[in-house]
Amino acid sequence: xxxxxxxxxxxxxxxxxxxxxxxxxxxxxxxxxxxxxxxxxxxxxxxxxxxxxxxxxxxxxxxxxxxxxxxxxxxxxxxxxxxxxxxxxxxxxxxxxxxxxxxxxxxxxxxxxxxxxxxxxxxxxxxxxxxxxxxxxxxxxxxxxxxxxxxxxxxxxxxxxxxxxxxxxxxxxxxxxxxxxxxxxxxxxxxxxxxxxxxxxxxxxxxxxxxxxxxxxxxxxxxxxxxxxxxxxxxxxxxxxxxxxxxxxxxxxxxxxxxxxxxxxxxxxxxxxxxxxxxxxxxxxxxxxxxxxxxxxxxxxxxxxxxxxxxxxxxxxxxxxxxxxxxxxxxxxxxxxxxxxxxxxxxxxxxxxxxxxxxxxxxxxxxxxxxxxxxxxxxxxxxxxxxxxxxxxxxxxxxxxxxxxxxxxxxxxxxxxxxxxxxxxxxxxxxxxxxxxxxxxxxxxxxxxxxxxxxxxxxxxxxxxxxxxxxxxxxxxxxxxxxxxxxxxxxxxxxxxxxxxxxxxxxxxxxxxxxxxxxxxxxxxxxxxxxxxxxxxxxxxxxxxxxxxxxxxxxxxxxxxxxxxxxxxxxxxxxxxxxxxxxxxxxxxxxxxxxxxxxxxxxxxxxxxxxxxxxxxxxxxxxx
Numbered sequence: 001x002x003x004x005x006x007x008x009x010x011x012x013x014x015x016x017x018x019x020x021x022x023x024x025x026x027x028x029x030x031x032x033x034x035x036x037x038x039x040x041x042x043x044x045x046x047x048x049x050x051x052x053x054x055x056x057x058x059x060x061x062x063x064x065x066x067x068x069x070x071x072x073x074x075x076x077x078x079x080x081x082x083x084x085x086x087x088x089x090x091x092x093x094x095x096x097x098x099x100x101x102x103x104x105x106x107x108x109x110x111x112x113x114x115x116x117x118x119x120x121x122x123x124x125x126x127x128x129x130x131x132x133x134x135x136x137x138x139x140x141x142x143x144x145x146x147x148x149x150x151x152x153x154x155x156x157x158x159x160x161x162x163x164x165x166x167x168x169x170x171x172x173x174x175x176x177x178x179x180x181x182x183x184x185x186x187x188x189x190x191x192x193x194x195x196x197x198x199x200x201x202x203x204x205x206x207x208x209x210x211x212x213x214x215x216x217x218x219x220x221x222x223x224x225x226x227x228x229x230x231x232x233x234x235x236x237x238x239x240x241x242x243x244x245x246x247x248x249x250x251x252x253x254x255x256x257x258x259x260x261x262x263x264x265x266x267x268x269x270x271x272x273x274x275x276x277x278x279x280x281x282x283x284x285x286x287x288x289x290x291x292x293x294x295x296x297x298x299x300x301x302x303x304x305x306x307x308x309x310x311x312x313x314x315x316x317x318x319x320x321x322x323x324x325x326x327x328x329x330x331x332x333x334x335x336x337x338x339x340x341x342x343x344x345x346x347x348x349x350x351x352x353x354x355x356x357x358x359x360x361x362x363x364x365x366x367x368x369x370x371x372x373x374x375x376x377x378x379x380x381x382x383x384x385x386x387x388x389x390x391x392x393x394x395x396x397x398x399x400x401x402x403x404x405x406x407x408x409x410x411x412x413x414x415x416x417x418x419x420x421x422x423x424x425x426x427x428x429x430x431x432x433x434x435x436x437x438x439x440x441x442x443x444x445x446x447x448x449x450x451x452x453x454x455x456x457x458x459x460x461x462x463x464x465x466x467x468x469x470x471x472x473x474x475x476x477x478x479x480x481x482x483x484x485x486x487x488x489x490x491x492x493x494x495x496x497x498x499x500x501x502x503x504x505x506x507x508x509x510x511x512x513x514x515x516x517x518x519x520x521x522x523x524x525x526x527x528x529x530x531x532x533x534x535x536x537x538x539x540x541x542x543x544x545x546x547x548x549x550x551x552x553x554x555x556x557x558x559x560x561x562x563x564x565x566x567x568x569x570x571x572x573x574x575x576x577x578x579x580x581x582x583x584x585x586x587x588x589x590x591x592x593x594x595x596x597x598x599x600x601x602x603x604x605x606x607x608x609x610x611x612x613x614x615x616x617x618x619x620x621x622x623x624x
Contacts, residue, residue, distance in 0.1 A: 011041060015038060015040075015046060015064070016063075016075070016077055016078065017061050017062065017063060017077070017078075017081060018036055018038070018048050018061070018062045019059055019060070019061050019062075020033065020036070020050075020054065020059065020060050020061075020062065021054070021058065021059035021060070022054045022055075022056075022058075024056055028055075028056075030053050030054065030055045030116065031053070031054045031055075032051075032052070032053050032054075033050040033051075033052060033053075033054055033060075034049075034050060034051055034573070035047060035048060035049045035050055035051070035065075035574065036048040036050065036062065046064050046065075047064060047065040047574070047577045048062040048063070048064050048065060049062075049065045049339075049573070049574060049575050049577070050062055051573045051575065052117050053116040053117055055116055061081060061084075061085075063078070063081065063339070063340045064577075065574070065575070065576070065577035066340075066577060066578060067340060067341065067342035067345055067443060067576060067578065067581075068340050068341070068342075069341065069342065069443060069444075069449070069453055069455075070082065070341075070453060070454055070455055071449070071452065071453070082338050082340065085338045085339065086335070086336065086338055086455075089334050089335055089338075090335050092115045092334075093106065093115065093331050093334040093335050094106070094107035095107060095331065095466045096108075098362060099384050099387070099388070100388070101387075101388040101391055101469070102324065102387055102388070102391070103320075103324045103325065103327070103328045103391075103394075103466075103467045103468065103469070104328070104331075104466040104467065104469075105324065105327055105328075105331075105358060105359075105362070106327065106331055106355050106358070106359060108359055109363070110359065110363050111356060111359050111360050111363060113359075114355060114356060114359055118334075118353070118355050118356055119356055120353055120356050120357075120360075151539060151540055151542075151544055151545075152539055152542065152544075152545060152548070154535065154539055155516060155535075155539070168510065169507075169510035169511070169608060169609075170509060170510050170511075170513045170514060172607060172608060173510070173511060173513075173514045173517050174514040174517075177514055177516060177517040178299060178302075180272045180273055180291060180302075181270055181272060183272070183273055183302050183305075183306070184263055184270060184271035184272040184273055185270070185271070185418075185608070186306075186309075186511065187233075187235060187263065187271060188271060188416070188418060188419045188420070188421065189418070189419070189420050189421055189608070189610045190507065190511045191313060191503075191504055191505075191507035191508050191510070191511045191512065191612075192309055192310075192312065192313035192317050192504065193419075193421035193422075193503070193504075194317055194404075194504070195235045195236075195309070195312065195317075196233050196234075196235050196263070196271070196408070196410065197233065197234060197235075197408035197409055197410065198230055198232070198233055198234075198408065198409030198410060199227055199232040199233055199234040199262065200227070200409070201227060202223070202227065202232075202262075203234075203236075203260070205260065205277075205280055205281065205282055206260045206262065206275070206277055206282070206288070207282050207288070208223065208262060208275045208288060209223075210222055210223045210224075212275060212288060212290055213262075213264075213274045213275055213290065215291075215292050216264055216272070216274040216290075216291055216292075217264065217274075218266050218267045219231070219267070226264070230265075230409070230415065231264060231265045232262065232263070232264060232265075233262075233263040233264070233265070233271060234260065234261070234262055234263070235260075235261045235263070235305075235309075236260045236261075237257075237258045237259050237260070237261075237305075237308040237309070237312060238258055238260075238280060239258075239312060239316060239386055239389050239390055240256055240257065240258040240308055240311060240312065240386070241258035241279075241280045242258075242385075243256055243258075243378065243382045243385045243386055243389075244380070244381060244382050244385065245377050245378075245382060246373060246376060246377050246378065246379040246380040246382060246521065247380055248369070248373045248379060248380040252523060252544070252547075253523065254377040254521045254522065254523060255377065255521075255522045255523070255524065255525045255526065256308070256311070256377050256378065256382065256522075257278045257279060257304050257307075257308055257522075257526045258278075258279060258280050258308065259276055259277060259278045259279070259301075259304055259305050259308050260276070260277045260280070261273055261275070261276050261305050262274050262275040262276070265415075265416070269415075269416070269417055269418065270418070271416075271418075272291075273291065273302065273305075274290070274291065275288050275289070275290055276288070276289045276290075276301040276302065276304075276305055277289070278301060278304050278526040278527070279526070285528040285529070286528065287527075287528070287529060287530050289301035289530070293530055294530070294531055294533070296533040296534060296535060296537075296538060297527070297530050297531065297533050299533075299538065300527060300533045300537070300538050300541070301527075303516060303519060303522075303538065303541070303542070304522065304526055306516075306517055306518055306519065307377070307518070307519040307520070307521075307522055309518070310512065310518040310519065310520060311376070311377065311378045311382075311383075311386070312386075313504065314376070314378075314383070315378060315383045315386045315387060315390075316386060316387070316390040317504050318501075318504050318505060319366070319383070319387065320387050320390055320391075320394065321390075321394065321399075321496075321500070322496060322497075322500055322501040322504060322505070322622055323354075323357070323358055323361070323501075323622055324358070324387075325394070325399070325467070325496055326351070326354045326496060326497040326501070326621070326622045327354055327355055327358045328463055328466065328467030328468075329347070329351065329463065329467075329493045329496070329497065330351040330354045330355050331355065331462075331466075332459050332462035332463045332466070332467065333347050333348070333351060333459065334351075335459075335462055336455055336458040336459035336462055337455055337456075337459055338455065339575075341455055341456075342439065342442070342443040342576075342581075343456060343459070343490070344575075345575035345576050346436070346439055346490065346576075347490070347493060347494070348573075348575060349566065349571050349573065349575075349620050349621065350493065350494050350497040350498060350620050350621050351497065351621055352566070352620060352621040352623060353562075353621060353622075353623035354497065354621055354622045354623065356623075357622065357623055357624060358622075366383060371550070371554070374547065374550045375520045375521060375543065375546075375547040375548075375550040375551045375554070376520045376521060376551075377520065377521035377522060391469075391471075392473070394468070394474060395473070395474050395475045395476075396474060396475040396476045396477070396492070397475055399492045399495075399496055399500075400488065400491075400492055401425050401426065401429045401495060401499075401500070402426055402429060405422050405425070405426070410422060420602075420610035420613075421503060421610070421612075421613065424595070424599060424610065424612075424613035424614070425499065425503065425613055427595045427598070427613075428495070428499045428568070428592075428595060428613055428615060428618070429491065429495055429499070431588065431591040431592055431595060431615075432491050432494050432495055432498075432499075432588075433487060433488070433491040434587075434588070434591065435584060435585070435587070435588035435591075436487050436490045436491050436494065437483075437487045438584035438587065438588075439581060439584055440483050440486055440487055440490075441483070442578070442580045442581060442584070444483055444486070446483075447481060447482045447483055450480060450481065450482060450483055450485075450486050451479075451481050456480065456486070457479050457480070460477060460478065460479055460480050460489070461478060461479065463476060464476045464477065464478050477489065497620075497621050497622050498568050498618050498619065498620055498621065499568070499613055499618050501619075501622045502612055502613065502617060502618040502619060503612045503613050505558060505559070505624065506559050506561075506612055506617065507559070507612050508555040508558050508559045509555045509556050509558075509559035510559070512551070512555045513552060513555055513556070515542060515543060515548050515551065515552075516542060518555075519541075519542050519543055520543060520547065520551040521543050521547055522541050522542070522543075523540060523541055523542070523543070523544065524537065524540055524541040558624060560624065561619065561624070562619070562623055562624060565619050566619065566620045566621075567615065567616055567617070567618055567619055567620065568592060568615045568618040568619070568620055569585070569588050569589040569592045569615065570620065571585060592615035592616075593615075595614070595615055596614050596615050596616050599611065599613070599614045600614070
């Protein structure tokens with residue numbers, strides 16, 4: 001890092017803009033300029049933030065750091081600068097359809113085609129092939145990585161690739177994964193805690209009778225009464241119904257199921273499974289498995305649910321609802337908000353590297369013949385079908401954290417006391433919302449100012465038209481008319497790119513490294529009758545050695561923070577220069593620190609701590 005002093009002899013008058021260019025040397029020498037500080041003859045200091053790469057002989061024109069809405073610009077020169085910046089950004093950041101029905105993404109085939117400003121500093125650091133292979137070496141599992149089709153001999157055999165880090169969640173999972181309590185707990189606090197909902201009536205497609213579940217119920221009530229009292233919960237993997245299983249390896253037939261799982265809140269207020277049907281259509285060949293069945297029947301049914309959960313987690317919860325949605329926010333921001341706009345300054349730290357990581361994923365991970373095809377039953381195109389099906393449930397209200405929790409009937413703390421994902425998520429949501437409101441009140445003194453901010457309205461419209469494909473049912477606003485709505489909208493964006501992604505990404509190694517707890521593929525079809533399952537059959541169904549290793553490398557690599565990670569509330573790049581915003585940031589950080597303390601205190605002496613939504617572990621943006 002170098003700083004340079006440049007002295008100017010003559011008086012330049014009031015400085016509106018600074019132009020800066022870099023002369024080209026005989027070799028390519030890009031320059032990352034953080035900011036320019038101007039000291040005026042009367043001793044005032046003016047900050048001109050840049051935080052951009054200057055390449056070749058391009059010139060960059062900077063405005064001083066005070067945030068301005070379009071209405072604040074009175075002179076022609078400033079209005080023109082604003083317009084030109086957006087015109088050039090719209091040429092650089094173009095929308096493109098990657099698959100029919102998907103949210104649109106960036107128009108770039110590879111990471112190197114992206115605008116320099118949004119590329120990773122070090123492309124090697126995000127090379128998935130390199131990282132997964134490196135992860136397998138670090139985990140000492142590379143000796144198995146080419147052993148496709150070779151089955152493990154029993155559950156204990158999986159320990160040969162399981163890295164024991166004592167006192168960790170992953171080890172606890174390995175020891176307790178077969179238990180009903182552990183199975184139920186993961187719906188609340190595992191890495192996919194977003195599917196469970198309170199069951200208000202037993203669906204017709206799941207013909208569970210009182211006789212079947214009577215021995216699981218503890219309150220001397222009928223099943224119907226338990227439902228009425230709110231003690232029954234349901235998880236339905238309908239999105240997997242009809243999805244094609246991976247056929248990329250002719251030597252291994254792979255299978256998918258679309259289970260429905262019924263759960264019960266027992267007298268200890270713990271959530272446990274009471275019935276599992278592995279297909280959507282009831283019938284003689286689609287039995288309802290119960291805890292009272294033979295041990296291996298029940299275990300295999302639970303393994304099928306865990307495998308289905310893994311697929312929905314990876315493709316819907318993680319890829320669609322954090323990565324792809326965050327990319328939409330990011331592209332719209334670059335296209336419609338100039339650097340001087342207060343909302344650009346507010347959002348830009350939460351968009352860091354998102355377009356880059358997604359582009360790299362489309363290049364290596366989820367493309368045809370990508371790494372995703374190697375170990376996953378939804379590879380080879382199934383994941384694409386899943387995203388297309390899941391788009392109908394991608395609504396604005398489902399991204400509003402407190403609303404979504406309420407809609408699922410999971411909001412009562414007294415009723416469901418061990419739902420830490422909900423408790424911590426609401427705290428973080430409130431802290432973000434409070435910060436956003438503070439910033440909005442600095443720049444928008446009334447609802448009218450919100451209505452007439454044409455750049456903001458263009459940003460909102462871009463997200464609706466290109467991200468949500470103009471689907472009215474998505475509930476995404478086409479325009480924003482009040483400060484209150486704007487606060488919620490910006491909270492959705494910041495929460496999704498930071499907290500929501502952290503909650504569903506960084507627990508992957510904890511919960512998915514013990515393969516029987518999260519099989520990425522199944523090699524035998526789901527059982528169609530009871531009483532025939534053996535331990536050998538279960539091991540034959542589970543992933544082979546090669547696929548297990550690729551899976552392990554993937555969940556390890558995905559669970560790592562970036563070098564020099566910036567966590568929620570850390571804003572080292574000073575896009576904002578005004579004192580009131582700096583005060584709002586300090587207040588935000590103080591609120592986040594309090595949340596960290598509360599969570600740390602709660603987790604003390606817990607065998608299964610929940611820390612994914614602790615602000616000191618929430619990166620600012622989707623960058624892994």
